[in-house]
Amino acid sequence: MIRALALVAMLIAWAAVSYGNRSLEVVMPVLLPTPGEVATVGVALARDGSLARNLLVSAGRIGAGFAIAAAAALALGLAVALYTPARLAVEPVIELVRPIPPLAFLPMFLVWFGLGETSKVAFIAYTTFFPMFVGIAASLLRVDVMLLRAAASLGATRWDLLHRVVLPAALPGIVVALRLGFGLAIFVIVGAEFIAADAGLGNLIMEGRVFFNPAQIVMGALLLGFLGALVNALLLSFERRAVRGRAPQ
Amino acid sequence: MSRAGGSARVQVEGVHKSFDLDGRSTPALLDVSLEIHAGELLCLLGPSGCGKSTLLNIVAGFLPPTRGRVLVGGAPVTGPGPERGVVFQEYVLFPWLTVAQNVEFGPRLMGKPAAGCREITARYLEMVGLTAHASKFPAQLSGGMKQRVAIARALANDPAIVLMDEPFGALDAQTREVMQEELSRIQRVEHKTIVFVTHSIREAVYLADRVVVMTSAPGRIKEIFTIKLPEPRDRFAPEFTQYEREITRLVKEEVMKVHE
Ligand SMILES: Nc1ncnc2c1ncn2[C@@H]1O[C@H](COP(=O)(O)OP(=O)(O)OP(=O)(O)O)[C@@H](O)[C@H]1O
Ligand SMILES: [Mg+2]
Numbered sequence: 001m002i003r004a005l006a007l008v009a010m011l012i013a014w015a016a017v018s019y020g021n022r023s024l025e026v027v028m029p030v031l032l033p034t035p036g037e038v039a040t041v042g043v044a045l046a047r048d049g050s051l052a053r054n055l056l057v058s059a060g061r062i063g064a065g066f067a068i069a070a071a072a073a074l075a076l077g078l079a080v081a082l083y084t085p086a087r088l089a090v091e092p093v094i095e096l097v098r099p100i101p102p103l104a105f106l107p108m109f110l111v112w113f114g115l116g117e118t119s120k121v122a123f124i125a126y127t128t129f130f131p132m133f134v135g136i137a138a139s140l141l142r143v144d145v146m147l148l149r150a151a152a153s154l155g156a157t158r159w160d161l162l163h164r165v166v167l168p169a170a171l172p173g174i175v176v177a178l179r180l181g182f183g184l185a186i187f188v189i190v191g192a193e194f195i196a197a198d199a200g201l202g203n204l205i206m207e208g209r210v211f212f213n214p215a216q217i218v219m220g221a222l223l224l225g226f227l228g229a230l231v232n233a234l235l236l237s238f239e240r241r242a243v244r245g246r247a248p249q
Numbered sequence: 250m251s252r253a254g255g256s257a258r259v260q261v262e263g264v265h266k267s268f269d270l271d272g273r274s275t276p277a278l279l280d281v282s283l284e285i286h287a288g289e290l291l292c293l294l295g296p297s298g299c300g301k302s303t304l305l306n307i308v309a310g311f312l313p314p315t316r317g318r319v320l321v322g323g324a325p326v327t328g329p330g331p332e333r334g335v336v337f338q339e340y341v342l343f344p345w346l347t348v349a350q351n352v353e354f355g356p357r358l359m360g361k362p363a364a365g366c367r368e369i370t371a372r373y374l375e376m377v378g379l380t381a382h383a384s385k386f387p388a389q390l391s392g393g394m395k396q397r398v399a400i401a402r403a404l405a406n407d408p409a410i411v412l413m414d415e416p417f418g419a420l421d422a423q424t425r426e427v428m429q430e431e432l433s434r435i436q437r438v439e440h441k442t443i444v445f446v447t448h449s450i451r452e453a454v455y456l457a458d459r460v461v462v463m464t465s466a467p468g469r470i471k472e473i474f475t476i477k478l479p480e481p482r483d484r485f486a487p488e489f490t491q492y493e494r495e496i497t498r499l500v501k502e503e504v505m506k507v508h509e
Contacts, residue, residue, distance in 0.1 A: 154331060
């Protein structure tokens with residue numbers, strides 16, 4: 001209820017500012033689109049099918065890049081957590097590369113992977129891998145050794161320990177890492193699509209800039225917000241199931 | 250059916266244990282030698298910090314001794330195993346599993362059929378009085394309830410040897426007596442080899458075949474009492490009180506040393 005009210009309040013504030021500006025002309029009216037204008041652009045984009053197309057293209061890139069990164073982060077996280085030499089080898093490399101802002105590498109991705117889909121997917125995978133890897137490895141390494149002792153004295157083999165203790169114990173932390181990674185994917189897709197793309201929400205926004213259509217820019221941004229919120233809600237409900245039974249954090 | 254059958258004798262031979270604290274090696278156990286007979290219930294008493302949990306951890310195979318060795322059924326201990334069940338001082342339940350699933354953990358690992366697992370689980374939950382709480386999660390239980398789940402979980406796996414670290418420490422006085430009677434009853438039927446750590450001298454005299462009193466840290470064996478009382482024991486018998494008095498005097502000596 002409070003959530004719904006907050007959203008309505010936000011909409012009202014936007015409407016008040018934008019329609020107020022319409023009559024007072026503090027800035028040029030076209031620079032501050034009203035909810036009505038944005039809705040009109042939205043309907044037009046939906047009619048000619050470009051809304052769905054751009055949304056699907058971006059979602060596809062995010063999904064593919066995120067899936068690749070999540071699988072890699074999980075695999076490497078497990079390797080690092082279960083095998084100390086792997087940890088000692090991987091840690092310094094990760095810690096050196098991780099702090100570099102991914103956008104600094106975006107031009108290299110275009111050079112390496114071309115202007116097609118591959119460069120966008122690879123860029124998202126690269127960007128989201130690091131925070132997910134760090135989060136997943138940390139939650140696997142933090143599993144309480146007492147839980148492992150308890151299971152071992154009940155007859156657990158190494159494999160039992162992994163899938164009956166380590167994974168369930170680390171699951172809440174793993175899901176949080178996935179949520180972080182997904183948020184980041186939405187963050188960087190726009191950058192990738194700004195620079196080189198013929199479709200996608202980033203491209204839609206860029207088009208709005210080129211053709212001087214601020215309403216379309218706002219529309220594209222809102223769609224990104226919806227996409228992010230939707231997937232975040234899905235991951236949250238998964239997380240709630242994952243922490244089932246555990247004391248509220 | 251006890252998996253390890255008659256081979257449940259535990260021999261602790263010249264065990265030393267030191268921990269590294271800020272690069273300095275600090276002794277926790279000094280030359281502990283002890284033979285625990287198959288089917289015996291042995292109580293460990295001693296001041297806090299004297300190394301009781303450490304000794305249990307070594308027998309369980311969680312910690313290697315610095316010197317000496319532990320033999321179970323004649324074979325040296327190299328790690329934990331299902332023939333040595335453990336009830337931890339801090340319970341250590343699996344927080345993502347329900348009470349019933351915690352108790353079922355061992356039998357399921359052993360590949361017992363589902364119906365058998367359910368039957369075992371029901372029996373041990375009944376024994377610890379938690380049948381009504383079978384589908385709760387550990388976070389929803391009181392300390393005493395968690396402790397009873399930990400006991401049920403260890404016993405449901407039917408280990409030949411049970412290492413119990415203050416297993417009744419979190420229980421109220423009445424529940425505690427009921428659990429003592431229950432354990433003593435099980436013991437008369439199943440003859441497990443039990444090492445039982447407690448701070449309660451009454452509890453030790455009620456349960457034990459022998460009581461080992463340890464010195465203050467670093468822990469050594471101070472004295473071993475054989476409790477020659479018929480079972481079930483009468484807590485008010487004069488002989489019972491006599492044992493209590495004698496052991497209390499020894500334990501007090503050691504506790505006083507800690508405070509000097
Ligand atoms: N992992 C560890 N690292 C360093 N020191 C330890 C460790 N475990 C135990 N010790 C030390 O060893 C000594 C014995 O500890 P232990 O837990 O065995 O005592 P305890 O007899 O079980 O005490 P209590 O009755 O309070 O449970 C203590 O001085 C403790 O500080
Ligand atoms: Mg202890």
